[in-house]
Amino acid sequence: MTAENPPRPLPAGTDTEIAIVGGGLSGTIAAIVLGRAGYQVTLIDRYPVFPREFRVEKIAGDQIEKLRRLGLLEALEKAAVAFDEIVNVRRGRVLDRTHARHYGIFYDDLVGAMRAQLPKTVRFVAGRVSGVEAGPERQRVSIVGQSEVTARLLVLATGMGDILKRDLGIERKFVHQRQSLTFGFNLRPQGSEAFRHPALTYYGGRVSDGIDYLNLFPAADVTRANLFVFREHRDPWVKAMRERPKETLVETLPGLVKAFGDFEVIDRVENWLTDITVAENCKRDGVALIGDAYQTSCPAAGTGVSRLLTDIERLCTVHVPQWMASPGMAAAKIAQFYDDTVKEAMDRHGLNLASFRRSLTIDTDLQWRARRQIHFSRRRILHEINKVSPAFAATLRGIGKPRAEPAT
Ligand SMILES: Cc1cc2nc3c(=O)[nH]c(=O)nc-3n(C[C@H](O)[C@H](O)[C@H](O)COP(=O)(O)OP(=O)(O)OC[C@H]3O[C@@H](n4cnc5c(N)ncnc54)[C@H](O)[C@@H]3O)c2cc1C
Known part of the structure; x- marks a missing residue:
């Protein structure tokens, strides 16, 4: 989806069709996808240029395929350093080698590379949002020292420590x-x-x-x-x-x-x-939460970007086109996004993998001691078999595969 569709006229009484608060990775990519589809989008972030902040720095696995589907892989490739082999070591011995494409990139460079892809249908506003109001017809966004933005749909992509959710009665549940x-x-x-x-x-x-x-x-x-x-x-x-x-x-x-x-x-x-948190009471009129604003991810599990890209794909290519085709933006419409089975499965996977990595690393009961032993022995044995017969090792890898590994 790289071609830009022509913009549609704005509905009466609104400044923009979709207001997105938060121009980190989630909000920026959502704005690109919606803008390319021809929606009038206003993207608001407190930083005109995203600062050097510590977040994801390695893109791999399903994240690459999702970026390709969203038409953004080329932009990543131009800005990142690609590498294709990782040597995996434990206790001084090689466990195995991972052969797959990975990209190393600092987060501000990643967000910057994505922001450079924003189409003309997206208006970027640099400013701090001080309040939001949501309703079944129209959403209001107050920006410090600037005029209010009104929209048909509000997307909150404000990351981990978001206080704006409070305005909407949405709470963070600590998992x-x-x-x-x-x-x-x-x-x-x-x-x-x-x-x-x-x-x-x-x-x-x-x-x-x-x-x-x-x-x-x-x-x-x-x-x-x-x-x-x-x-x-x-x-x-x-x-x-x-x-x-x-x-x-x-x-x-x-x-x-x-x-x-x-x-x-x-x-x-x-x-x-x-902290691993999930937003609660979010089936509300007019507003959808994506990325870390909805659910945070354990960095060790490496699922934060996979989650936010799934949110964006489902929201922007499946649900928003249906919602915009009829009047109103009541909670019943919004609920379809949170009840989306693809999104639910990805969110669950993020939580399961977070708990798996923690237990695999520090749990001391008999079950986890055994699992740890099997987990690393299996990798080492498969590596040895791979040296003799890569085809047989590939077959074995598919059998009894343990829960997904982060794309190390
Ligand atoms: C240390 C670390 C390592 C990680 N490693 C990995 C990894 O290896 N693999 C992986 O997949 N994931 C990883 N993650 C997770 C991943 O980085 C996040 O899931 C992702 O960056 C979330 O993006 P986001 O756009 O939802 O939030 P953010 O990038 O935090 O963006 C939120 C945006 O909202 C803006 N904002 C907030 N409030 C306001 C306001 N009131 N007004 C205006 N703007 C506002 C902020 O300025 C910011 O730009 C890691 C996270 C951390 C912290």
């Missing part, structure tokens, strides 16, 4: 408070020209470390590290990781330097504590 910690930092090789591999994933070796995995991959002109951890945020290890990242990593993952090469951490260590 898991302080689910995981994610660290992000840049590396450069020490004592050599280059690292041993362009991309490597190093899995935690001991439950007591609480480390799920460390992703090392190229992004812009650096090697980027994303470390996914299940530990209390007040744990002294967390402070040590922020203050002495190299020493802390080398101590916790003793085989890392041998597997990847000696390194130096450059710039500061960013970290993020994630």
Whole structure:
């Protein structure tokens, strides 16, 4: 869907057909898809240029196919660094190698690349939204120091810490408070020209470390590290990781330097504590929530972008065209989006995978100890079989496949 359809005339009494609040990844892509379909869209975000904030930095797996379907893969390809092999290591030994396309990109560059695709049917407004009102016919958006925007449909794509939902009586239900910690930092090789591999994933070796995995991959002109951890945020290890990242990593993952090469951490260590939340009471007149505004994702599960792209595909290509074809925007219409079985399945998958990654990393009961053992042994054995017979390994991989892995 890359061709732009001609814009339709605006309905009486509204400034725009669809107002989208939040121009991060969700709101921006939703605006592109709707704008290309010919809807008059107003996209409002407090940042004219998205700042350097720590969010997703690696796009892979189903996310690539979804971006292709939405006509946005080319824009990603131009802005990101592509790589096709990841060496997966645990306790100093190679588990297996992942052969699939991945893209490394900083989040502000990703949002910037997408914003560059906004068609003429989308009006971008830089400003902070201070209030929203929703109803069965018309939605109102108040922007600090600017005139109000009125629309037939309001899409809230305001991310994790959104307070606007309160105006609408929509609450956040905590599925898991302080689910995981994610660290992000840049590396450069020490004592050599280059690292041993362009991309490597190093899995935690001991439950007591609480480390799920460390992703090392190229992004812009650096090697980027994303470390996914299940530990209390007040744990002294967390402070040590922020203050002495190299020493802390080398101590916790003793085989890392041998597997990847000696390194130096450059710039500061960013970290993020994630709550898993789902919006409640959201079948309301006039407003639909997408992306993190609806449900947040555990970064270790790598499902945030998959979820938001599913929200966008279902909302913008299936439901909005039906809603706009008849008058009104009552809650009964909006409910169709939340009851969409494809969306529901994706949302459930995000929650299941978040809980799976946490249990696989830190649960100590007999069941999880056994599952952990089987999980990593299976990967190692398949890797060995693959060396002799790739076809047989591929067949085995399809049999009794455990729950989906994040696209490491
Ligand atoms: C550290 C970290 C690592 C992650 N890693 C991965 C990963 O590896 N794989 C993966 O798939 N997902 C990952 N995720 C999840 C993914 O980044 C998010 O799901 C995704 O970025 C959500 O995008 P969004 O557009 O919904 O929200 P955001 O990108 O947060 O956008 C929200 C926008 O709303 C705007 N806004 C909010 N309130 C207002 C207001 N009142 N007025 C105007 N504008 C407003 C903000 O300015 C912002 O631009 C990670 C998340 C984190 C935090």
